[in-house]
Amino acid sequence: MQPREFLKDLFSAAVKAADPLTGITAHLPAKPKGRTVVIGAGKGAAQMAQALEGVWDGPLEGVVVTRYGYGCETRNIEILEASHPVPDRAGLVASKRLMDAVSGLGEDDLVIALICGGGSALLPSPPEGLTLEDEIAMNEILLASGAPISAMNVVRKHLSTIKGGRLAAATKARVVSMVVSDIPGDNPAYVASGPTVPDSSTRHDALDIIAQYKMPLPQAALDFLATPAADAPSPDDTVFGRHEHHVIASAGVSLEAAAALARSHGVEAAILSDSIEGESRDVASVHAAIAREVLAKDRPFQKPVVILSGGETTVTLRGKGGKGGRNGEFALALALAIQGHDMHVLAADTDGIDGSEDNAGAFVDGKTVERLRAAGLDPRRLLDGNDSYSGFAAIGDLFETGPTGTNVNDFRAILIR
Numbered sequence: 001m002q003p004r005e006f007l008k009d010l011f012s013a014a015v016k017a018a019d020p021l022t023g024i025t026a027h028l029p030a031k032p033k034g035r036t037v038v039i040g041a042g043k044g045a046a047q048m049a050q051a052l053e054g055v056w057d058g059p060l061e062g063v064v065v066t067r068y069g070y071g072c073e074t075r076n077i078e079i080l081e082a083s084h085p086v087p088d089r090a091g092l093v094a095s096k097r098l099m100d101a102v103s104g105l106g107e108d109d110l111v112i113a114l115i116c117g118g119g120s121a122l123l124p125s126p127p128e129g130l131t132l133e134d135e136i137a138m139n140e141i142l143l144a145s146g147a148p149i150s151a152m153n154v155v156r157k158h159l160s161t162i163k164g165g166r167l168a169a170a171t172k173a174r175v176v177s178m179v180v181s182d183i184p185g186d187n188p189a190y191v192a193s194g195p196t197v198p199d200s201s202t203r204h205d206a207l208d209i210i211a212q213y214k215m216p217l218p219q220a221a222l223d224f225l226a227t228p229a230a231d232a233p234s235p236d237d238t239v240f241g242r243h244e245h246h247v248i249a250s251a252g253v254s255l256e257a258a259a260a261l262a263r264s265h266g267v268e269a270a271i272l273s274d275s276i277e278g279e280s281r282d283v284a285s286v287h288a289a290i291a292r293e294v295l296a297k298d299r300p301f302q303k304p305v306v307i308l309s310g311g312e313t314t315v316t317l318r319g320k321g322g323k324g325g326r327n328g329e330f331a332l333a334l335a336l337a338i339q340g341h342d343m344h345v346l347a348a349d350t351d352g353i354d355g356s357e358d359n360a361g362a363f364v365d366g367k368t369v370e371r372l373r374a375a376g377l378d379p380r381r382l383l384d385g386n387d388s389y390s391g392f393a394a395i396g397d398l399f400e401t402g403p404t405g406t407n408v409n410d411f412r413a414i415l416i417r
Contacts, residue, residue: 003344004363006265007413010258010306011360011401015350017257018406020044020116020180021051023248029176031058032110038062038077039098039167040114041122041192043070043084043351044180047405048114049077063101064114065094065122067353070403085356086139087124092132095125095162098195102171109173111196117182117351117407119192120153125162127224134218135159145213146316148277149183153193157232158206159221164232165189165198169239177245182351182409184275184311186250189235197245198237203230250274251310251408254350258308258413267415268305276311280326281333281383283313288337291414295341307414319385325355327410328362328388334414335368336379342366344415348399351407357389359398361411371395 001009038060040049045064050072053060062077067084082091102111124135138159142152157164168175177196179188189199203225210217210225224230233239252274259269272290276283287309294301301307313326324332327347334345348354348361372379375394382391392398 001265003415007344007346007363007415010261010413011346011348011411013261014254014258014411015404015406017254018180018249018350018408020048020249020406021054023246024048024051024178025055027178027246027248028055029110029112032108032174034106034108034110036060036110036112037101037105037173038064038112038114039101040064041098041119041195042116042180042407043067043118043353043403044116044406045114046070046072046074046079048116048178048180049074049079052112052114053077063097065091065098067118067122082122084118084121085143087121087132087136089132091122091124095123098167099162099170102167102173105171105173107172111171111173111175113168113175113177113196115177115192115196116180117191117409119195120156120163123162123192123195125160127159127161127229129224130159130220134220138217138221141215141217144317145215146279146314147209147213148314149312150187150190151209153190154201155206155209156193158203158225158230160193163193163195165194165196165240166232168196168243169233169237175243178248179245180249180406180408181247181251182312182407184277186247188245188247198233198235198240200235249406249408254408254411255308255310262306268301270301270305270307272307272309274310276309276313278313280313280315280329284330284333285337287412287414288334291338291343291416292341294416295343304417307416309412310408310410312409315386317386319387322385322387323357324387324389325349325357327354328392329383329386330412331362331364332379332383332388332391335364336383338366339369340366342417345413346399347410347412350404350409350411352401352404358400359389360401361399362388362392363397363399368397
């Protein structure tokens with residue numbers, strides 16, 4: 001099998017293992033005396049809703065929001081679409097629709113919440129004194145800050161009227177949350193900034209993160225965080241007493257599936273971690289060092305081997321006008337570090353979209369830098385300008401899948417033959 005086809009197959013195995021149908025089927029709650037209402041948010045929320053409809057035996061209604069172009073056919077659950085990664089007015093409308101869907105329910109009713117990555121941007125709901133434009137500005141600042149996703153979501157949940165458990169706190173019904181985790185460590189309270197799962201972070205934690213990463217947030221946001229109104233509900237609040245949550249898919253399960261497929265082809269697989277965080281180019285440098293060590297000295301792993309890792313890296317924006325996401329940035333930095341070496345790499349987001357462009361990620365190998373230069377491009381300048389997409393598009397090395405229907409953060413595979 002050609003290296004790229006092999007890497008594609010590993011990615012497909014990882015995505016298949018994160019199919020929400022399996023997890024939803026395993027965690028179906030008992031039917032209530034009253035109504036069953038479904039709410040949800042994230043880039044895979046529509047597919048989760050479709051899967052739930054296929055296995056739920058009884059009446060069902062509800063509304064979920066997903067990214068533009070990520071919808072699918074459902075019978076009774078309405079699918080809304082909004083902007084990601086930067087919020088828009090459609091997301092504001094969707095947030096209100098979800099709140100309205102649960103606010104009138106009683107104790108005999110059931111809410112099933114379908115939550116996955118991307119929900120933070122899809123559920124803008126600024127508190128009093130802030131506008132949608134403020135939330136858009138905050139989101140852009142967070143994405144450019146280089147902060148890990150868990151830290152960004154601490155800030156988001158204290159500047160919202162729907163995140164940080166507030167959506168679940170708005171109903172008297174029992175809430176069962178099914179979460180597809182795209183967060184290193186799989187804390188469900190951080191996925192989509194936890195609209196139905198509270199955590200113990202405070203507004204003071206949010207202010208500390210803002211100071212640590214020097215985030216120039218709008219003054220209105222800072223003023224709000226200085227007030228007790230910014231604190232999200234506590235996990236020990238009695239309103240959450242009957243609620244439960246389940247992580248139904250995660251990066252760890254997906255990497256194990258990819259590893260099993262590799263071994264079936266006679267290639268050993270080594271999983272570094274399913275929860276790697278850090279600056280994309282720095283993470284690439286470490287991966288490259290390990291790969292070169294394997295190639296030259298058969299340590300810490302022996303060839304042939306595919307080195308796998310997951311998690312969610314970050315990108316600190318250094319230039320203006322560049323295109324590409326964290327996986328493209330990782331791939332380009334890695335290409336510079338492995339030039340001339342015989343290895344093949346795929347870095348991609350399991351939801352099918354890397355950042356704001358139309359690719360999941362990119363392929364690189366020991367000749368990527370040579371191909372970029374032959375196309376008249378300076379790979380170092382592309383990296384400095386956070387413009388990996390333009391480089392990989394020019395040489396035909398983008399990895400494009402379209403929406404996958406799930407999201408368990410990043411998938412990285414380095415094949416050393």
